[in-house]
Amino acid sequence: MGVPLFICRRCGRAYPKQRYRCRRCGSPEFNVLEASHGKLVSFTEIHAVRVGFKRPLRLGVVELDNGGKVVGILDLADPKMGDRVVVTRNSNLNFIKPAD
Amino acid sequence: MSITVRWVAVLGVGISRFGKRSEGLIDLLSESAVMALDDAGVEQVDELVVANMASGEFEGVSGVGSILVSRLGLEPARAYKVEATSGSGGAAIYVASNSILSGMSKVALVVGGEKMTTKETPEVSEVIASILDEDDRAHGLTLPSLAAFSARNYMREFGATRESLASIAVKNHYNGSLNPHAHFRKRITIEEVLSSPIVCDPLRIYDYCPISDGAAAVILADINVAKKYRDKFPVIRGIGYASDTNSPIERDFLFEMPAVRRAAEMAYAASKRGPRDIDIVELHDMATILEVIISEELGLFERGRGWKAAEEGVTSLDGELPINTSGGLKAKGHPIGATGVAQLVEVSMQLLGECGERQVQDAKVGLTCNVSGFGAGVTVAVVEVI
Numbered sequence: 001m002g003v004p005l006f007i008c009r010r011c012g013r014a015y016p017k018q019r020y021r022c023r024r025c026g027s028p029e030f031n032v033l034e035a036s037h038g039k040l041v042s043f044t045e046i047h048a049v050r051v052g053f054k055r056p057l058r059l060g061v062v063e064l065d066n067g068g069k070v071v072g073i074l075d076l077a078d079p080k081m082g083d084r085v086v087v088t089r090n091s092n093l094n095f096i097k098p099a100d
Numbered sequence: 101m102s103i104t105v106r107w108v109a110v111l112g113v114g115i116s117r118f119g120k121r122s123e124g125l126i127d128l129l130s131e132s133a134v135m136a137l138d139d140a141g142v143e144q145v146d147e148l149v150v151a152n153m154a155s156g157e158f159e160g161v162s163g164v165g166s167i168l169v170s171r172l173g174l175e176p177a178r179a180y181k182v183e184a185t186s187g188s189g190g191a192a193i194y195v196a197s198n199s200i201l202s203g204m205s206k207v208a209l210v211v212g213g214e215k216m217t218t219k220e221t222p223e224v225s226e227v228i229a230s231i232l233d234e235d236d237r238a239h240g241l242t243l244p245s246l247a248a249f250s251a252r253n254y255m256r257e258f259g260a261t262r263e264s265l266a267s268i269a270v271k272n273h274y275n276g277s278l279n280p281h282a283h284f285r286k287r288i289t290i291e292e293v294l295s296s297p298i299v300c301d302p303l304r305i306y307d308y309c310p311i312s313d314g315a316a317a318v319i320l321a322d323i324n325v326a327k328k329y330r331d332k333f334p335v336i337r338g339i340g341y342a343s344d345t346n347s348p349i350e351r352d353f354l355f356e357m358p359a360v361r362r363a364a365e366m367a368y369a370a371s372k373r374g375p376r377d378i379d380i381v382e383l384h385d386m387a388t389i390l391e392v393i394i395s396e397e398l399g400l401f402e403r404g405r406g407w408k409a410a411e412e413g414v415t416s417l418d419g420e421l422p423i424n425t426s427g428g429l430k431a432k433g434h435p436i437g438a439t440g441v442a443q444l445v446e447v448s449m450q451l452l453g454e455c456g457e458r459q460v461q462d463a464k465v466g467l468t469c470n471v472s473g474f475g476a477g478v479t480v481a482v483v484e485v486i
Contacts, residue, residue, distance in 0.1 A: 043249070044302075061349050
């Protein structure tokens with residue numbers, strides 16, 4: 001399954017995180033949409049990890065085709081900026097894989 | 101004749117050595133506070149604002165304002181803590197300035213500090229990351245990793261080189277070598293930066309600020325009160341504060357910090373000064389890339405041009421626009437709650453000509469920019485001597 005996107009019912013702005021109000025128009029109502037395809041816009045390999053994480057931890061940022069950006073765990077052998085990717089959500093974590 | 105401008109006097113400053121210190125938070129705060137009180141020559145204050153992020157997490161202490169007001173013998177001054185993570189110092193200055201401008205206080209002591217070396221790096225990282233969005237955090241995101249996302253994106257977009265970012269670390273270490281309060285006094289080379297261990301690819305350990313203990317303090321006062329103590333003193337001519345999302349990856353661009361832009365617009369408008377009037381800057385270089393991004397958002401350089409400034413020497417001590425003369429967070433250190441206050445201390449000392457070996461000649465207008473999280477809350481102040 002993809003990642004949830006919260007789309008403001010009034011102005012259409014997309015948020016990857018649930019909010020009580022839309023930042024742009026103030027509306028409290030959102031539709032939830034499932035998104036999965038997008039473009040890799042940045043990535044890193046973390047060597048100084050927080051408590052409970054294994055090093056190195058490879059994370060990426062994906063700009064979803066439906067709007068909004070999400071962070072996810074990189075499941076790509078050789079990530080490049082601009083790569084077409086698919087984001088899946090599993091146990092409340094996003095995983096970034098190559099698009100078919 | 102009484103002055104009716106909306107300026108706030110910086111009547112005294114105090115700062116002690118940043119680094120690994122044996123004292124606890126209360127003693128560090130007290131040390132700087134006493135220095136600032138002595139420097140100002142005031143015996144009592146109306147208000148004591150403490151800037152600190154995580155006294156509870158680091159030392160199991162809360163009620164820092166109350167503890168300090170007693171320790172310093174400043175009762176019955178109004179005392180409390182202002183917390184905005186790394187931006188606590190700026191936020192505390194903002195709160196105290198507003199107290200003075202409203203007339204509720206005539207003299208206020210702002211003291212910021214953090215005791216951090218009680219914990220190991222991964223635990224410190226955990227404490228600092230608590231400002232971030234819960235879902236982002238679940239993935240293992242850290243503040244340093246946001247800087248890495250930003251750096252990779254910026255370098256690709258604007259052709260910035262790894263060397264140019266390294267030159268910021270080299271510059272700030274050089275400045276730190278001339279600052280007796282700095283955590284790092286050691287000069288470094290570009291080669292050393294580029295061969296240091298990777299923290300978050302493409303950024304390395306020398307791209308980031310260290311974990312430090314330390315404190316800094318300022319006495320802020322009503323201008324007409326300040327004039328009774330001194331003929332000449334720095335004033336905060338204008339101050340701005342703005343917030344932005346705590347999930348920075350949501351931004352349109354990973355290399356922007358809209359709250360810096362907004363806070364700067366407010367500070368410029370209030371001070372009737374603009375980016376071209378600024379002679380010296382202390383800004384929030386938690387990582388080298390942040391010096392670039394923040395300097396652009398402040399309007400000091402065009403978007404996509406900031407990376408060249410350090411490389412070309414523009415932002416060096418003897419350049420046209422020295423940035424982080426204190427060594428910045430990078431070399432002076434970043435005891436979280438202390439940082440915003442320490443920036444005002446450095447700019448005030450520079451404008452008064454009290455910086456010794458790192459003194460910038462003929463600096464008239466200074467700017468400070470303190471950031472919480474990764475641009476979640478930002479204070480910008482424009483400072484000048486009258």
